[in-house]
């Protein structure tokens with residue numbers, strides 16, 4: 001938790017916070033010689049009560065990220081009258097695949113073929129498709145989800161059999177450390193993996209997007225090539241739940 005992140009309550013709060021993040025994204029993009037338009041901001045609304053989520057949507061947010069399926073499904077129901085879609089950014093158990101297939105637009109944490117298969121089966125039954133990002137463990141930590149980098153090429157080769165899944169690119173969580181250099185290494189590894197995949201098998205990686213960076217490190221991520229940053233606290237305010245609730249330690 002970080003005291004710098006005040007709780008956003010009003011439309012003006014959300015507009016100001018999102019604009020501040022976008023400004024810093026644009027600065028980071030320019031430092032790297034990139035266009036700010038190549039970076040999408042995905043606001044992450046996990047733990048935020050639905051009344052405040054509705055205000056955020058009123059401020060113009062059209063897609064929201066949630067880590068846990070049940071919470072996302074509940075908020076989807078509670079905002080069904082509004083124009084918003086949902087991205088699941090957290091680890092998925094196969095027994096939740098049907099829920100994801102029923103309402104989500106995007107799933108950013110694909111890291112096992114069993115999950116791909118379960119999603120595909122449910123999506124076909126529902127007559128839907130799903131945009132997916134393959135999650136890679138770039139920090140070599142046992143406690144994090146995502147596949148080891150060396151397994152990525154084989155995994156990408158298997159995905160075209162699941163026709164309802166639209167591969168958009170790769171996703172990662174950097175090491176949680178104040179050491180910026182080590183954070184940057186995680187992001188540059190994901191970019192290198194994307195570049196290699198593009199060279200070896202360009203049809204398998206979609207647009208080759210890179211979802212990386214959160215409130216504490218999104219500027220580094222943009223400098224390293226992020227096309228999507230997932231930002232919660234810097235927009236909604238500090239969370240009281242510790243991050244270990246979302247990334248169980250080993």
Ligand SMILES: *Cc1c(COP(=O)(O)O)cnc(C)c1O
Pocket residue numbers: 044046067089090173213214215216230231232233234246
């Ligand atoms: C919560 C979460 C984020 C955003 O973290 P903040 O610190 O709130 O910006 C990004 N990615 C994933 C997978 C998350 O669960």
